[in-house]
Amino acid sequence: MHRHLKMAGLLLLGVTALAFVFSPTLRAAAHDFLQGFRFRRLLVVPYTFSIPTATGETLSRVLGSDIAFEPVEPQTVQSLPEAEAFLGFPVRSPAGVKEFLTLQVMPAASARWTVDVGHLREALHAAGADDVTVPETLHGTVLTITVGPILLATFEAEGTPYGWAQAPLPTYTVQPEGDVRPLAEAALRLIGMPAEEARRLARTVDWQTTLLLPIPMAPGMAVEVESVALGDREATLFTFPQAAHTPSGEALPVRFLLWHDETSLYLIGGPGAEASRLIAWARAMR
Numbered sequence: 001m002h003r004h005l006k007m008a009g010l011l012l013l014g015v016t017a018l019a020f021v022f023s024p025t026l027r028a029a030a031h032d033f034l035q036g037f038r039f040r041r042l043l044v045v046p047y048t049f050s051i052p053t054a055t056g057e058t059l060s061r062v063l064g065s066d067i068a069f070e071p072v073e074p075q076t077v078q079s080l081p082e083a084e085a086f087l088g089f090p091v092r093s094p095a096g097v098k099e100f101l102t103l104q105v106m107p108a109a110s111a112r113w114t115v116d117v118g119h120l121r122e123a124l125h126a127a128g129a130d131d132v133t134v135p136e137t138l139h140g141t142v143l144t145i146t147v148g149p150i151l152l153a154t155f156e157a158e159g160t161p162y163g164w165a166q167a168p169l170p171t172y173t174v175q176p177e178g179d180v181r182p183l184a185e186a187a188l189r190l191i192g193m194p195a196e197e198a199r200r201l202a203r204t205v206d207w208q209t210t211l212l213l214p215i216p217m218a219p220g221m222a223v224e225v226e227s228v229a230l231g232d233r234e235a236t237l238f239t240f241p242q243a244a245h246t247p248s249g250e251a252l253p254v255r256f257l258l259w260h261d262e263t264s265l266y267l268i269g270g271p272g273a274e275a276s277r278l279i280a281w282a283r284a285m286r
Helices: 002-022 024-028 053-066 080-087 117-126 181-190 195-204 275-284
Strands: 041-048 067-069 102-106 109-114 142-147 150-157 160-168 171-175 210-217 224-230 233-245 251-260 264-271
Touching (some): 041 195, 041 251, 053 067, 053 117, 080 102, 080 150, 117 181, 181 195, 224 251, 224 275, 233 275, 264 275
Antiparallel strands (some): 102 150, 160 264, 251 264
């Protein structure tokens, strides 16, 4: 049981990639979604997080009244039928996996950001990002994201524990429609992304087809990110070289593979997971 609880914790490390989609500040990364967000590409961008804790608290205070978001908590279920009844979609599983050790579900969560230009400029000033220009025309812009519901599960294959997550693709709206790339740049700066990288992404990403997944890393934290071809799709392999340890104290890498199809996002991995096996599981899913 202790091992399974530890695995659940490591799964949450990987699911952090999905959790960043929930982040209220990332809802600025949208452009003209009223014309229809056509999910085609997942762009993962690791970066070193540099905002002090005190500054983060200031940002929460300044922007808190502009953001409507109610956190959700995972709920344990006892069977696949119970999970599917809650989720409203069929649960998929990696090839050869006959049963899950644990099953948790999270309800869908929506968050709305009503932009107050004055508050946004104050937040940027607190973050040391006065160089970001926020046009008055963005005042009153309403950005909404809905994520979930989400399945979180664990299973075992040949004695190795794995985590598995499945969720519908996120949905977005922005009102009124228009160019909100300056808002995207501001949001990226507010989550601690370096100025040059935030500006480049805000100006070059096709926000109508790309879901940007920034991965903030603590100074000194290591992660390797690799793109993997899955036929006409692309997956992202995350390797955290020293995220876990064996009973003898030896560092054990934790790997997760994140990908999507026309309807869903998937995440699979765990401590000591071999990249080749994760990729084979993803390629076997149709």
